[in-house]
Amino acid sequence: MISIKNLNVWFGQGDDRVHVLKDINLEVKAGESFGLVGESGSGKSTILRTALGLVDDWSGTICIDGIDTRNGDYKKLIRCAQMLFQDPYASLHPRFIVGDTIAEVMKINNIKNYEQRIIELLEAIGLTADHQYRYPHELSGGQRQRVALARSLALEPNVLLLDEPTSALDASIQAEMLNLLNEIKTRLGLTYMIVSHDIAVVSYMCDRLAVMSNGEVVETLSRGQLRGQDSKHDYTKQLISASQR
Protein backbone atom coordinates (compact mmCIF):
# COMPACT_ATOMS: atom_id res chain seq x y z
CA MET A 1 0.00 0.00 0.00
CA ILE A 2 2.84 2.36 0.89
CA SER A 3 6.20 1.80 -0.70
CA ILE A 4 9.18 4.03 0.04
CA LYS A 5 12.42 3.36 -1.85
CA ASN A 6 15.82 5.04 -1.38
CA LEU A 7 14.27 8.15 0.11
CA ASN A 8 16.72 10.98 0.78
CA VAL A 9 15.63 14.41 1.97
CA TRP A 10 17.55 17.64 2.38
CA PHE A 11 16.66 20.87 4.16
CA GLY A 12 18.25 24.24 3.41
CA GLN A 13 20.41 25.40 0.57
CA GLY A 14 24.06 25.85 -0.35
CA ASP A 15 26.42 25.44 2.58
CA ASP A 16 23.51 25.02 4.99
CA ARG A 17 21.99 22.10 3.11
CA VAL A 18 21.45 19.35 5.67
CA HIS A 19 20.88 15.72 4.78
CA VAL A 20 17.92 14.89 7.04
CA LEU A 21 16.77 11.50 5.74
CA LYS A 22 19.26 8.94 4.48
CA ASP A 23 18.26 6.04 2.25
CA ILE A 24 14.93 5.16 3.80
CA ASN A 25 13.29 1.97 2.52
CA LEU A 26 9.91 0.96 3.95
CA GLU A 27 7.02 -1.22 2.78
CA VAL A 28 3.59 -1.07 4.44
CA LYS A 29 0.97 -3.63 3.43
CA ALA A 30 -2.71 -2.85 2.96
CA GLY A 31 -4.60 -2.95 6.25
CA GLU A 32 -1.43 -2.77 8.28
CA SER A 33 -0.69 -0.32 11.03
CA PHE A 34 2.94 0.75 10.82
CA GLY A 35 4.74 2.79 13.48
CA LEU A 36 7.68 5.18 13.26
CA VAL A 37 9.44 5.88 16.56
CA GLY A 38 12.53 7.86 17.42
CA GLU A 39 13.69 11.03 19.11
CA SER A 40 12.66 14.46 17.90
CA GLY A 41 14.68 15.55 14.92
CA SER A 42 15.20 11.97 13.76
CA GLY A 43 13.07 12.57 10.67
CA LYS A 44 9.88 10.61 11.49
CA SER A 45 7.46 13.39 10.57
CA THR A 46 9.53 14.33 7.53
CA ILE A 47 8.77 10.93 6.00
CA LEU A 48 5.02 11.60 6.25
CA ARG A 49 5.35 15.17 5.04
CA THR A 50 7.45 14.13 2.04
CA ALA A 51 4.94 11.43 1.13
CA LEU A 52 2.19 14.04 0.77
CA GLY A 53 4.26 16.60 -1.09
CA LEU A 54 4.99 19.02 1.76
CA VAL A 55 8.76 18.79 1.23
CA ASP A 56 10.50 19.88 -1.99
CA ASP A 57 14.09 18.71 -1.91
CA TRP A 58 14.06 14.91 -2.04
CA SER A 59 15.14 11.92 -4.12
CA GLY A 60 13.92 8.33 -4.35
CA THR A 61 10.39 7.07 -4.98
CA ILE A 62 7.28 6.96 -2.81
CA CYS A 63 4.19 5.11 -4.03
CA ILE A 64 0.89 5.09 -2.16
CA ASP A 65 -1.73 2.66 -3.47
CA GLY A 66 0.13 2.53 -6.79
CA ILE A 67 0.23 6.33 -7.19
CA ASP A 68 3.69 7.81 -7.63
CA THR A 69 3.67 10.77 -5.24
CA ARG A 70 6.13 12.78 -7.32
CA ASN A 71 4.72 12.43 -10.83
CA GLY A 72 1.30 10.90 -10.20
CA ASP A 73 -2.10 12.57 -10.11
CA TYR A 74 -2.07 14.71 -6.96
CA LYS A 75 -5.85 14.88 -6.71
CA LYS A 76 -6.02 11.11 -6.75
CA LEU A 77 -3.25 10.94 -4.18
CA ILE A 78 -4.94 13.15 -1.61
CA ARG A 79 -8.19 11.25 -2.06
CA CYS A 80 -6.28 8.10 -1.25
CA ALA A 81 -4.04 9.34 1.58
CA GLN A 82 -4.72 11.94 4.23
CA MET A 83 -2.74 13.28 7.14
CA LEU A 84 -3.70 13.88 10.76
CA PHE A 85 -1.44 16.42 12.41
CA GLN A 86 -0.10 16.55 15.93
CA ASP A 87 -1.51 19.78 17.21
CA PRO A 88 -5.29 20.18 16.94
CA TYR A 89 -4.93 23.78 18.14
CA ALA A 90 -2.85 24.66 15.10
CA SER A 91 -4.43 22.46 12.44
CA LEU A 92 -7.98 23.85 12.57
CA HIS A 93 -8.80 27.28 11.20
CA PRO A 94 -9.81 29.39 14.23
CA ARG A 95 -12.41 31.41 12.30
CA PHE A 96 -14.08 28.50 10.54
CA ILE A 97 -16.91 26.67 12.26
CA VAL A 98 -16.36 22.93 12.41
CA GLY A 99 -18.81 22.24 9.58
CA ASP A 100 -16.95 24.62 7.22
CA THR A 101 -13.59 23.10 8.11
CA ILE A 102 -14.84 19.64 7.15
CA ALA A 103 -16.79 20.91 4.13
CA GLU A 104 -13.82 22.73 2.61
CA VAL A 105 -11.95 19.59 1.49
CA MET A 106 -15.15 18.16 0.02
CA LYS A 107 -16.00 21.38 -1.87
CA ILE A 108 -12.50 21.51 -3.38
CA ASN A 109 -12.92 17.92 -4.52
CA ASN A 110 -16.45 18.43 -5.91
CA ILE A 111 -18.18 16.02 -3.59
CA LYS A 112 -21.97 16.33 -3.69
CA ASN A 113 -24.27 16.27 -0.66
CA TYR A 114 -21.47 17.31 1.62
CA GLU A 115 -23.94 18.68 4.20
CA GLN A 116 -25.22 15.19 4.86
CA ARG A 117 -21.68 13.79 4.86
CA ILE A 118 -20.56 16.28 7.56
CA ILE A 119 -23.20 14.89 9.91
CA GLU A 120 -22.23 11.30 9.13
CA LEU A 121 -18.58 12.09 9.77
CA LEU A 122 -19.25 13.89 13.04
CA GLU A 123 -21.33 10.98 14.27
CA ALA A 124 -18.67 8.49 13.16
CA ILE A 125 -16.06 10.17 15.34
CA GLY A 126 -18.27 10.43 18.40
CA LEU A 127 -19.56 14.01 18.15
CA THR A 128 -23.08 15.15 17.21
CA ALA A 129 -24.58 17.08 14.30
CA ASP A 130 -24.77 20.17 16.55
CA HIS A 131 -21.00 20.34 16.77
CA GLN A 132 -20.81 21.55 13.16
CA TYR A 133 -21.83 25.04 14.28
CA ARG A 134 -19.10 25.36 16.90
CA TYR A 135 -15.80 27.19 16.56
CA PRO A 136 -12.58 25.35 17.48
CA HIS A 137 -12.12 27.50 20.60
CA GLU A 138 -15.43 26.15 21.92
CA LEU A 139 -14.11 22.58 21.84
CA SER A 140 -11.68 20.71 24.09
CA GLY A 141 -8.37 19.42 22.76
CA GLY A 142 -9.73 15.91 22.36
CA GLN A 143 -12.82 17.15 20.49
CA ARG A 144 -10.64 19.25 18.19
CA GLN A 145 -8.50 16.25 17.34
CA ARG A 146 -11.72 14.35 16.54
CA VAL A 147 -12.76 17.15 14.18
CA ALA A 148 -9.34 17.00 12.49
CA LEU A 149 -9.88 13.25 12.11
CA ALA A 150 -13.34 13.79 10.62
CA ARG A 151 -11.80 16.17 8.10
CA SER A 152 -9.12 13.67 7.12
CA LEU A 153 -11.80 10.98 6.65
CA ALA A 154 -14.01 13.25 4.52
CA LEU A 155 -12.47 12.15 1.20
CA GLU A 156 -12.80 8.46 2.11
CA PRO A 157 -9.06 7.77 2.02
CA ASN A 158 -7.54 4.29 2.23
CA VAL A 159 -4.43 5.48 4.01
CA LEU A 160 -4.08 7.75 7.03
CA LEU A 161 -0.71 9.25 7.91
CA LEU A 162 -0.85 10.13 11.59
CA ASP A 163 1.76 12.51 12.98
CA GLU A 164 1.80 12.17 16.79
CA PRO A 165 -2.01 11.96 16.85
CA THR A 166 -2.31 11.92 20.65
CA SER A 167 0.77 13.61 22.04
CA ALA A 168 -1.09 16.89 22.62
CA LEU A 169 -3.83 15.09 24.58
CA ASP A 170 -4.24 14.00 28.21
CA ALA A 171 -3.78 10.32 29.00
CA SER A 172 -7.51 9.82 29.56
CA ILE A 173 -8.36 11.52 26.26
CA GLN A 174 -5.53 9.70 24.51
CA ALA A 175 -7.17 6.38 25.44
CA GLU A 176 -10.47 7.50 23.86
CA MET A 177 -8.69 8.69 20.72
CA LEU A 178 -6.63 5.49 20.32
CA ASN A 179 -9.76 3.37 20.74
CA LEU A 180 -11.52 5.50 18.13
CA LEU A 181 -8.62 5.20 15.68
CA ASN A 182 -8.61 1.42 16.04
CA GLU A 183 -12.37 1.19 15.63
CA ILE A 184 -12.36 3.37 12.49
CA LYS A 185 -9.45 1.44 11.03
CA THR A 186 -11.36 -1.83 11.34
CA ARG A 187 -14.65 -0.34 10.17
CA LEU A 188 -13.23 1.39 7.08
CA GLY A 189 -10.38 -1.01 6.35
CA LEU A 190 -7.70 1.67 6.53
CA THR A 191 -3.92 1.47 6.45
CA TYR A 192 -2.13 3.54 9.08
CA MET A 193 1.34 4.98 9.31
CA ILE A 194 1.74 6.39 12.81
CA VAL A 195 4.55 8.61 14.03
CA SER A 196 4.99 8.63 17.78
CA HIS A 197 7.73 9.23 20.31
CA ASP A 198 5.87 6.97 22.75
CA ILE A 199 6.90 3.38 22.23
CA ALA A 200 4.02 2.13 24.41
CA VAL A 201 1.50 3.78 22.09
CA VAL A 202 3.20 2.23 19.08
CA SER A 203 3.28 -1.18 20.73
CA TYR A 204 -0.46 -0.89 21.36
CA MET A 205 -1.41 0.44 17.93
CA CYS A 206 1.04 -0.99 15.39
CA ASP A 207 1.70 -4.42 13.85
CA ARG A 208 5.18 -3.40 12.79
CA LEU A 209 7.45 -0.45 13.43
CA ALA A 210 10.66 1.21 12.32
CA VAL A 211 13.01 2.78 14.84
CA MET A 212 14.68 5.95 13.61
CA SER A 213 17.71 7.82 14.78
CA ASN A 214 19.54 10.67 13.07
CA GLY A 215 17.65 10.39 9.79
CA GLU A 216 18.14 6.68 9.37
CA VAL A 217 16.02 3.63 10.05
CA VAL A 218 18.15 1.68 12.50
CA GLU A 219 15.81 -1.26 12.84
CA THR A 220 12.43 -2.63 11.69
CA LEU A 221 10.56 -4.83 14.16
CA SER A 222 7.26 -6.65 14.42
CA ARG A 223 5.13 -6.09 17.52
CA GLY A 224 6.13 -9.57 18.66
CA GLN A 225 9.83 -8.76 18.37
CA LEU A 226 9.33 -5.46 20.19
CA ARG A 227 7.46 -7.14 23.02
CA GLY A 228 9.88 -10.05 23.15
CA GLN A 229 12.64 -7.41 23.44
CA ASP A 230 14.19 -9.04 20.41
CA SER A 231 15.89 -5.86 19.23
CA LYS A 232 19.48 -5.63 18.12
CA HIS A 233 20.02 -1.91 18.31
CA ASP A 234 21.10 -0.07 21.47
CA TYR A 235 18.88 2.91 20.79
CA THR A 236 15.78 0.67 20.64
CA LYS A 237 16.80 -0.97 23.90
CA GLN A 238 17.16 2.45 25.48
CA LEU A 239 13.66 3.44 24.33
CA ILE A 240 12.20 0.21 25.67
CA SER A 241 13.86 0.49 29.05
CA ALA A 242 12.85 4.15 29.40
CA SER A 243 9.21 3.25 28.84
CA GLN A 244 9.25 0.48 31.41
CA ARG A 245 10.67 2.36 34.35
Add this chain to the structure above:
Amino acid sequence: MSDHLVKVSDLQIGFKNEEGELIPAVRGLSFTLGREKLGIVGESGSGKSLTGRALLGVLPPNAVVSASHLSFENTDLLTAPSAELRKLRGLKMGMILQDPKYSLNPIMKVGNQIIEAIQVSNKISKAKAKKAVFDILEAVKIRDVKRVYKQYPHEVSGGMAQRIMIAMMLVRKPDLLIADEPTSALDVTVQESVLDILDNLVDERNMGLIFISHDLNLVSRFCDRVLVMYSGQVVEELVASKLHDAKHPYTRGLINCMPTLNGSLEPLPVLKRDPSWLGAAQIGSGK
Protein backbone atom coordinates in the same frame (compact mmCIF):
# COMPACT_ATOMS: atom_id res chain seq x y z
CA MET B 1 12.25 30.41 59.32
CA SER B 2 9.24 28.15 59.42
CA ASP B 3 9.64 24.46 58.65
CA HIS B 4 7.48 24.84 55.58
CA LEU B 5 8.74 26.53 52.47
CA VAL B 6 5.24 26.99 51.16
CA LYS B 7 1.94 26.86 52.96
CA VAL B 8 -1.38 27.06 51.16
CA SER B 9 -4.76 26.75 52.79
CA ASP B 10 -8.18 26.99 51.25
CA LEU B 11 -6.96 28.44 47.96
CA GLN B 12 -9.79 29.44 45.64
CA ILE B 13 -9.28 30.69 42.10
CA GLY B 14 -12.16 31.63 39.86
CA PHE B 15 -12.86 33.45 36.63
CA LYS B 16 -15.79 35.78 35.91
CA ASN B 17 -17.80 34.84 32.84
CA GLU B 18 -19.62 37.28 30.57
CA GLU B 19 -22.64 37.40 32.88
CA GLY B 20 -20.42 38.25 35.82
CA GLU B 21 -20.84 34.87 37.52
CA LEU B 22 -17.75 33.45 39.18
CA ILE B 23 -16.72 30.12 37.65
CA PRO B 24 -14.51 28.28 40.11
CA ALA B 25 -11.32 26.70 38.74
CA VAL B 26 -9.55 25.81 41.99
CA ARG B 27 -11.76 25.02 44.97
CA GLY B 28 -10.39 25.05 48.48
CA LEU B 29 -6.93 23.65 47.85
CA SER B 30 -4.61 23.19 50.82
CA PHE B 31 -1.09 21.82 50.97
CA THR B 32 2.34 22.48 52.40
CA LEU B 33 5.71 22.05 50.79
CA GLY B 34 9.01 21.42 52.54
CA ARG B 35 12.37 20.89 50.92
CA GLU B 36 11.02 18.08 48.78
CA LYS B 37 9.64 17.13 45.40
CA LEU B 38 5.90 17.47 45.31
CA GLY B 39 4.08 16.25 42.23
CA ILE B 40 0.71 17.64 41.15
CA VAL B 41 -1.07 15.47 38.59
CA GLY B 42 -4.44 15.67 36.92
CA GLU B 43 -6.01 16.22 33.52
CA SER B 44 -5.86 19.53 31.73
CA GLY B 45 -8.31 21.94 33.29
CA SER B 46 -7.96 20.39 36.74
CA GLY B 47 -6.28 23.53 38.10
CA LYS B 48 -2.71 22.30 38.49
CA SER B 49 -1.06 25.10 36.52
CA LEU B 50 -3.24 27.76 38.12
CA THR B 51 -2.08 26.58 41.53
CA GLY B 52 1.55 26.99 40.51
CA ARG B 53 0.89 30.39 39.00
CA ALA B 54 -0.98 31.58 42.09
CA LEU B 55 2.13 30.98 44.20
CA LEU B 56 4.21 33.13 41.88
CA GLY B 57 1.46 35.73 41.56
CA VAL B 58 1.37 35.46 37.79
CA LEU B 59 -2.28 34.57 37.22
CA PRO B 60 -4.18 36.18 34.36
CA PRO B 61 -5.54 39.60 35.37
CA ASN B 62 -9.18 38.44 35.32
CA ALA B 63 -8.58 35.69 37.87
CA VAL B 64 -10.18 36.11 41.29
CA VAL B 65 -8.02 34.64 44.05
CA SER B 66 -8.72 34.11 47.70
CA ALA B 67 -7.15 31.96 50.38
CA SER B 68 -7.10 31.80 54.13
CA HIS B 69 -3.34 31.42 53.98
CA LEU B 70 -0.77 31.63 51.19
CA SER B 71 2.85 32.01 52.20
CA PHE B 72 6.38 31.44 51.01
CA GLU B 73 8.96 31.13 53.79
CA ASN B 74 7.88 33.98 56.05
CA THR B 75 6.28 36.15 53.40
CA ASP B 76 2.52 36.37 53.16
CA LEU B 77 1.95 36.29 49.42
CA LEU B 78 -1.55 37.72 49.76
CA THR B 79 -0.56 40.98 51.43
CA ALA B 80 3.08 41.57 50.46
CA PRO B 81 3.72 44.70 48.38
CA SER B 82 4.39 44.07 44.71
CA ALA B 83 8.02 45.24 44.92
CA GLU B 84 8.71 42.52 47.46
CA LEU B 85 6.93 39.92 45.37
CA ARG B 86 8.98 40.94 42.37
CA LYS B 87 12.16 40.45 44.36
CA LEU B 88 11.00 37.01 45.46
CA ARG B 89 10.25 36.04 41.88
CA GLY B 90 13.65 37.25 40.73
CA LEU B 91 15.69 35.59 43.42
CA LYS B 92 13.93 32.88 45.30
CA MET B 93 11.13 31.50 43.22
CA GLY B 94 11.35 30.34 39.64
CA MET B 95 8.99 28.73 37.23
CA ILE B 96 9.69 26.55 34.22
CA LEU B 97 6.87 26.81 31.74
CA GLN B 98 5.57 24.12 29.49
CA ASP B 99 6.06 25.68 26.10
CA PRO B 100 9.48 27.11 25.32
CA LYS B 101 8.16 28.61 22.08
CA TYR B 102 6.23 31.18 24.09
CA SER B 103 8.49 31.62 27.08
CA LEU B 104 11.76 32.62 25.41
CA ASN B 105 12.24 36.06 23.91
CA PRO B 106 12.23 35.48 20.15
CA ILE B 107 14.39 38.49 19.26
CA MET B 108 17.14 37.99 21.81
CA LYS B 109 20.05 35.58 21.49
CA VAL B 110 20.02 32.64 23.88
CA GLY B 111 23.23 33.65 25.66
CA ASN B 112 22.05 37.21 26.29
CA GLN B 113 18.74 36.01 27.68
CA ILE B 114 20.47 33.85 30.25
CA ILE B 115 22.90 36.65 31.13
CA GLU B 116 19.92 38.91 31.70
CA ALA B 117 18.47 36.30 34.05
CA ILE B 118 21.74 36.12 35.98
CA GLN B 119 22.15 39.88 36.28
CA VAL B 120 18.67 40.39 37.70
CA SER B 121 19.87 38.88 40.92
CA ASN B 122 23.61 39.05 40.70
CA LYS B 123 25.52 42.05 39.42
CA ILE B 124 28.62 40.33 38.06
CA SER B 125 30.80 41.22 35.10
CA LYS B 126 29.77 40.19 31.63
CA ALA B 127 32.79 37.87 31.30
CA LYS B 128 31.91 36.06 34.51
CA ALA B 129 28.27 35.86 33.50
CA LYS B 130 29.27 34.42 30.15
CA LYS B 131 31.27 31.72 31.88
CA ALA B 132 28.25 30.93 34.06
CA VAL B 133 26.08 30.63 30.96
CA PHE B 134 28.45 28.12 29.39
CA ASP B 135 28.51 26.11 32.62
CA ILE B 136 24.75 25.97 33.02
CA LEU B 137 24.17 25.11 29.35
CA GLU B 138 26.63 22.24 29.72
CA ALA B 139 24.82 21.17 32.86
CA VAL B 140 21.58 20.77 30.91
CA LYS B 141 23.48 18.63 28.37
CA ILE B 142 23.59 21.02 25.45
CA ARG B 143 26.40 19.80 23.23
CA ASP B 144 27.68 22.75 21.25
CA VAL B 145 27.33 25.52 23.86
CA LYS B 146 29.38 28.12 21.95
CA ARG B 147 27.08 27.83 18.94
CA VAL B 148 23.86 27.77 20.97
CA TYR B 149 25.02 30.85 22.92
CA LYS B 150 24.88 32.88 19.73
CA GLN B 151 21.64 31.44 18.33
CA TYR B 152 18.12 32.80 18.44
CA PRO B 153 15.34 30.67 19.98
CA HIS B 154 13.82 29.82 16.58
CA GLU B 155 17.12 28.31 15.48
CA VAL B 156 17.15 25.61 18.16
CA SER B 157 14.89 22.55 18.44
CA GLY B 158 11.97 22.36 20.88
CA GLY B 159 13.83 20.06 23.23
CA MET B 160 16.84 22.35 23.21
CA ALA B 161 14.70 25.45 23.83
CA GLN B 162 13.14 23.70 26.82
CA ARG B 163 16.58 22.96 28.25
CA ILE B 164 17.58 26.60 27.72
CA MET B 165 14.47 27.65 29.65
CA ILE B 166 15.42 25.24 32.44
CA ALA B 167 19.01 26.55 32.44
CA MET B 168 17.70 30.11 32.73
CA MET B 169 15.71 29.26 35.85
CA LEU B 170 18.38 27.10 37.47
CA VAL B 171 21.13 29.65 37.01
CA ARG B 172 19.50 31.85 39.65
CA LYS B 173 19.55 28.99 42.12
CA PRO B 174 16.03 29.49 43.46
CA ASP B 175 14.75 28.06 46.74
CA LEU B 176 11.46 27.13 45.17
CA LEU B 177 11.08 25.90 41.63
CA ILE B 178 7.69 25.38 40.06
CA ALA B 179 8.04 23.19 37.00
CA ASP B 180 4.93 23.13 34.84
CA GLU B 181 5.19 20.09 32.54
CA PRO B 182 8.93 20.70 32.14
CA THR B 183 9.67 17.53 30.24
CA SER B 184 6.48 16.92 28.22
CA ALA B 185 8.10 18.27 25.06
CA LEU B 186 11.30 16.26 25.48
CA ASP B 187 12.42 12.85 24.26
CA VAL B 188 12.64 10.11 26.85
CA THR B 189 16.41 10.12 26.77
CA VAL B 190 16.70 13.88 27.27
CA GLN B 191 13.88 13.77 29.81
CA GLU B 192 16.00 11.57 32.05
CA SER B 193 18.92 13.99 32.02
CA VAL B 194 16.67 16.94 32.84
CA LEU B 195 15.14 15.05 35.75
CA ASP B 196 18.63 14.21 37.03
CA ILE B 197 19.54 17.89 37.02
CA LEU B 198 16.40 18.79 38.98
CA ASP B 199 16.98 15.92 41.37
CA ASN B 200 20.55 17.04 42.12
CA LEU B 201 19.39 20.57 42.80
CA VAL B 202 16.81 19.45 45.32
CA ASP B 203 19.43 17.34 47.09
CA GLU B 204 22.40 19.70 46.92
CA ARG B 205 20.73 23.05 47.27
CA ASN B 206 17.89 21.92 49.47
CA MET B 207 15.42 23.35 47.03
CA GLY B 208 11.66 22.81 47.11
CA LEU B 209 10.18 21.60 43.85
CA ILE B 210 6.58 21.57 42.67
CA PHE B 211 6.40 19.31 39.66
CA ILE B 212 3.23 19.70 37.63
CA SER B 213 2.59 16.94 35.13
CA HIS B 214 -0.06 14.76 33.58
CA ASP B 215 2.34 11.82 33.38
CA LEU B 216 1.56 9.69 36.42
CA ASN B 217 4.34 7.19 35.90
CA LEU B 218 6.93 9.89 35.63
CA VAL B 219 5.71 11.59 38.79
CA SER B 220 5.59 8.38 40.76
CA ARG B 221 9.19 7.68 39.82
CA PHE B 222 10.54 11.14 40.38
CA CYS B 223 8.64 12.85 43.21
CA ASP B 224 8.33 12.22 46.95
CA ARG B 225 4.66 13.04 47.32
CA VAL B 226 1.80 13.44 44.85
CA LEU B 227 -1.43 15.43 44.89
CA VAL B 228 -4.03 14.18 42.44
CA MET B 229 -6.29 16.98 41.25
CA TYR B 230 -9.70 16.72 39.67
CA SER B 231 -11.75 19.75 38.76
CA GLY B 232 -9.91 22.12 41.07
CA GLN B 233 -9.84 19.84 44.09
CA VAL B 234 -7.38 17.38 45.52
CA VAL B 235 -9.09 13.98 45.38
CA GLU B 236 -6.17 11.98 46.70
CA GLU B 237 -2.77 12.51 48.24
CA LEU B 238 -0.20 9.76 48.00
CA VAL B 239 3.38 8.83 48.69
CA ALA B 240 4.73 8.88 45.14
CA SER B 241 6.13 5.36 45.18
CA LYS B 242 2.71 4.05 46.28
CA LEU B 243 0.91 5.68 43.35
CA HIS B 244 -0.01 2.31 41.96
CA ASP B 245 -1.86 1.49 45.19
CA ALA B 246 -4.11 4.51 44.66
CA LYS B 247 -7.67 4.03 45.92
CA HIS B 248 -9.60 6.81 44.23
CA PRO B 249 -11.35 5.69 41.01
CA TYR B 250 -10.13 8.84 39.24
CA THR B 251 -6.47 8.11 40.02
CA ARG B 252 -6.99 4.45 39.10
CA GLY B 253 -8.67 5.48 35.86
CA LEU B 254 -5.76 7.74 34.94
CA ILE B 255 -3.28 4.92 35.56
CA ASN B 256 -5.23 2.26 33.70
CA CYS B 257 -5.94 4.25 30.55
CA MET B 258 -2.25 4.41 29.60
CA PRO B 259 -1.15 1.87 27.00
CA THR B 260 1.87 -0.16 28.07
CA LEU B 261 4.57 -1.85 26.05
CA ASN B 262 3.35 -5.34 26.89
CA GLY B 263 -0.28 -4.54 27.62
CA SER B 264 -3.43 -6.09 26.19
CA LEU B 265 -4.53 -5.10 22.68
CA GLU B 266 -8.18 -4.87 23.73
CA PRO B 267 -9.72 -1.36 23.72
CA LEU B 268 -8.18 0.76 26.46
CA PRO B 269 -10.30 1.35 29.55
CA VAL B 270 -11.75 4.84 29.37
CA LEU B 271 -12.12 7.12 32.37
CA LYS B 272 -15.73 7.36 33.50
CA ARG B 273 -16.26 10.57 35.42
CA ASP B 274 -18.49 10.35 38.45
CA PRO B 275 -20.31 13.57 39.52
CA SER B 276 -19.91 12.54 43.17
CA TRP B 277 -16.13 13.15 42.91
CA LEU B 278 -16.82 16.86 42.85
CA GLY B 279 -18.21 16.78 46.34
CA ALA B 280 -15.31 14.64 47.55
CA ALA B 281 -13.95 15.76 50.88
CA GLN B 282 -10.77 17.76 50.72
CA ILE B 283 -7.92 15.55 51.81
CA GLY B 284 -5.86 17.31 54.46
CA SER B 285 -2.55 18.91 53.68
CA GLY B 286 0.56 16.78 54.11
CA LYS B 287 1.90 16.95 57.61
